[in-house]
Amino acid sequence: MVSFLSDNVQFSGNHNIWTPVCYGLGLKSRLHRLAGDCHFAAAALNRIVAHPINAALPRDVLLKKLAALPLELEKGFCDKSQKWSCHILARALASICYYRETGVPALPQSSWYSAQELEPLLLSGLEKLRERLQTA
């Protein structure tokens, strides 16, 4: 699915369109990396590096955004509405995954935080989302 998105949408200067595709590329890079397909993972990552999102975000704003992600996951998990719960969790997971996968030297922002510290947060977020999806 994320391959379908990223293969069919190219960066055209419109960041409104590119932002969700970048989140998709982050997930694609992760899935290939976990599957051992390093070449494909790097290819997806290279497309992000060429046109990163939030590239101009100041350090303190980015760190604040990252610090808010655990709370966002908790907020999503506790929301009474299943639809909103899943929506909030998926958006938070997309951000976490993006910053987890873009923790590479090619992106200057990556030196401001530890990408590996996002891994347990991502896994716990997926568990929360799984639980909310099952309560259908």
Added chain:
Amino acid sequence: MSSPAKNKMPKATREKGTDETASHRLLFPDAYSADLETNGFLRIYKQSGHRKWALTRMEGLFEQVDLAYYLLARARSRGSTGGQFPLRQRSVQREP
């Protein structure tokens, strides 16, 4: 008698007899289809999204990324992929 979805089509499209839904299904991969979806929430999500998702609108693209995370989270629950999405397995299955 035409269906309500068909009545919403522009007149020119309706007269040409183009089935908008069928062409939409051809464009998107199977993962988007609600037909074989067993999870109630995801079935409704896919059904409502299928009609409006496009590759040229921000909100639709975000919803498709959301769906990818829903499917990933659910794949983890099956336990068959060891917490990973079966990217490699799928590519192997596609080979003739």
